[in-house]
Amino acid sequence: MLKEWEAVQERLKEGLSRGQYDLWVATLRFLQFDGQVLILGCRNSLHRDWVRNHLVSRILTLGRDRFPQLEQVRLELVSEDPLLEREEADDWQIPEDAHQGPRQLSFRDVGQKLRSPFNPRFTFDQFVVGRSNHFAYATCLAMAGQQSLYNQSVYLMADPGLGKSHLTHAVGNLLMTSQPAIRVRYVTAEQFANEMIRALKRDRIEDFKSRYRDGCDVLLLEKVEFFSGKKKIQDELVYTLDELLDRGRRIICTGKTAPNDIPKLNHELRSRLGGVLVAPIERPDFATRKEIIRRKAAYDGVELPMDVVEFLADRITSDVRRLESCLVGMLAKSSILGRPISMDLAREVTQAMLDYLPSLDIPHVAEAVCTSFGVSMEELRSKARNKKVSEARQLAMYLCRKYTSESLNAIAQAFGRSHSTVIYAIKKVDQELGRKNSHLKKRMEHVARRIETRCLDG
Numbered sequence: 001m002l003k004e005w006e007a008v009q010e011r012l013k014e015g016l017s018r019g020q021y022d023l024w025v026a027t028l029r030f031l032q033f034d035g036q037v038l039i040l041g042c043r044n045s046l047h048r049d050w051v052r053n054h055l056v057s058r059i060l061t062l063g064r065d066r067f068p069q070l071e072q073v074r075l076e077l078v079s080e081d082p083l084l085e086r087e088e089a090d091d092w093q094i095p096e097d098a099h100q101g102p103r104q105l106s107f108r109d110v111g112q113k114l115r116s117p118f119n120p121r122f123t124f125d126q127f128v129v130g131r132s133n134h135f136a137y138a139t140c141l142a143m144a145g146q147q148s149l150y151n152q153s154v155y156l157m158a159d160p161g162l163g164k165s166h167l168t169h170a171v172g173n174l175l176m177t178s179q180p181a182i183r184v185r186y187v188t189a190e191q192f193a194n195e196m197i198r199a200l201k202r203d204r205i206e207d208f209k210s211r212y213r214d215g216c217d218v219l220l221l222e223k224v225e226f227f228s229g230k231k232k233i234q235d236e237l238v239y240t241l242d243e244l245l246d247r248g249r250r251i252i253c254t255g256k257t258a259p260n261d262i263p264k265l266n267h268e269l270r271s272r273l274g275g276v277l278v279a280p281i282e283r284p285d286f287a288t289r290k291e292i293i294r295r296k297a298a299y300d301g302v303e304l305p306m307d308v309v310e311f312l313a314d315r316i317t318s319d320v321r322r323l324e325s326c327l328v329g330m331l332a333k334s335s336i337l338g339r340p341i342s343m344d345l346a347r348e349v350t351q352a353m354l355d356y357l358p359s360l361d362i363p364h365v366a367e368a369v370c371t372s373f374g375v376s377m378e379e380l381r382s383k384a385r386n387k388k389v390s391e392a393r394q395l396a397m398y399l400c401r402k403y404t405s406e407s408l409n410a411i412a413q414a415f416g417r418s419h420s421t422v423i424y425a426i427k428k429v430d431q432e433l434g435r436k437n438s439h440l441k442k443r444m445e446h447v448a449r450r451i452e453t454r455c456l457d458g
C-alpha cells in the first residue's frame with residue numbers, strides 16, 4: 001500500500017512548486033488504507049490545515065487510480081516520533097447530502113476541475129502586475145477574453161522563473177471556467193515533439209494533425225526553444241500554425257529568447273514566430289517583488305511581518321521562482337522547528353539563496369563535508385554510527401538542504417537514509433548551531449566557505 005501512496009504523491013507534484021511539495025506532500029505520512037478510507041498523518045495542525053484546504057480534493061481524485069474504492073481521506077495529527085499516539089482525526093468524504101458541511105468534497109464536484117492540465121495556483125488573480133510584466137499580463141488577459149483582438153497570437157519571452165507558465169496557465173484556467181466549450185490544447189514543445197514521434201511510429205500521423213488543426217481553438221505551446229535543430233517537427237509545426245491562424249484560432253507560445261535568437265530554426269518557423277506579437281517579461285521591481293511575497297504567503301494562509309517581506313524582496317532579485325522557494329523554505333523551517341517567522345529566520349533561509357550562488361548538487365556538497373571531516377562518501381552512506389561519521393553525515397544532509405534545490409527524498413536517497421532521518425538531521429544540526437560556542441558551527445562555517453569558494457571558482 002505504501003507503494004500506491006508513493007505513486008499518488010508523485011502525481012501530486014503536478015500543480016505544486018518543489019518547495020510546496022517538500023513541505024506539505026513529502027512530509028505526509030501514509031498510515032493506513034482500510035479499503036475505503038485513506039488515513040494520512042500530518043505533523044501539526046498547520047500542516048493538516050494546509051493539506052485540508054489545498055490538497056484533499058486532489059488526493060481523493062488522483063488516489064482513486066491507485067485505491068479504486070477510495071471514498072474518504074482522513075488526516076490525523078501524528079508526532080514525528082512514530083511511537084507516539086495519533087492525536088486527532090479529520091475526515092473528508094463523499095457527501096450523502098449537500099448540507100454536511102464545508103469539509104465534504106465529492107468526486108463529481110472536483111473531478112471535472114481536476115482533469116484540467118492547468119495549475120490551479122496559476123490564475124490571473126494570483127499574478128502580481130507591475131511595470132515589468134504589465135504588457136504580457138494585459139495581452140494574455142485579452143487572449144483569454146471574448147473581446148475582438150488586435151492579434152491572435154502572442155509570444156511570451158522571459159528568463160526562467162518570471163511568469164511565462166503562470167500567465168499561460170492563467171489563460172487556460174480562465175477559458176475553462178468562462179468558456180468551457182472552447183477547446184484549449186496545452187503542450188510543451190517537448191510534449192508536442194513526443195506526441196508527433198509516437199504518432200509517426202504508430203502510423204497515426206493524420207490523427208495527430210487533426211488533433212491540433214481541427215480539434216483546437218486555442219493552442220498554448222511552451223518552451224519553443226526545444227524545437228531547435230528538430231527539422232521534421234518544425235515543418236509540422238509550421239503547417240499547424242498556418243492552419244490555426246487561417247481559421248482565426250488563438251495561439252500563445254513561450255520561450256526564453258526572441259524567436260530570432262533561437263538557433264537552428266528553419267526559415268519558415270522563424271518567420272512565423274517572428275511575426276507573432278512578442279510580449280517580454282522583465283525582472284520584477286522591488287514593489288512587485290514585495291507584493292508577490294505577500295500574496296504567495298497569504299495564499300498559504302500566512303501573514304508575514306513587513307520587515308520580513310521587505311528583506312526577502314530586497315535580497316532575492318533575480319527570479320520569482322527563487323523568491324518563492326525562499327518563502328516556502330522559511331515557512332517549512334518555521335513549521336518543522338516550531339519557530340516564529342522573524343528576521344532571523346529570513347536571514348538564515350536567504351543565506352543559502354544569495355543571488356550570486358549558482359545552484360549546487362549533492363555530490364558537490366557531500367565532497368566538501370567529506371574533505372573537511374576526513375571521511376569518505378562510502379562512510380557517510382554506511383551504517384557507521386561513530387561520532388565523527390554521524391556528525392559529518394548530519395551536517396552533509398543539512399548543507400544539502402541549504403545549498404541545493406534537491407528534495408528531502410532525494411537527499412535521503414543520496415545518503416541511503418529515510419526521509420524522516422533527514423528531517424531529524426536538519427533539526428538536530430539547527431539546534432546545535434543555535435548553541436553558544438558550538439563546535440559544529442565553526443566546522444560548518446569552514447565547510448560552507450569551501451563550498452562557496454569552489455562554487456564561485458566554477
Ligand SMILES: Nc1ncnc2c1ncn2[C@@H]1O[C@H](COP(=O)(O)OP(=O)(O)OP(=O)(O)O)[C@@H](O)[C@H]1O
Pocket residue numbers: 017122126127128129133158159160161162163164165166167256292320321324
Ligand atoms: N508576477 C508574478 N506574480 C505572482 N507569481 C509569479 C509572478 N511571476 C512569477 N511568479 C511565480 O514564479 C514561479 C515561476 O513562474 P513560471 O513557472 O511561470 O516561470 P517561467 O517563466 O515559466 O519559467 P521557466 O522558463 O523556468 O519555465 C511560479 O510559481 C509563478 O507563480
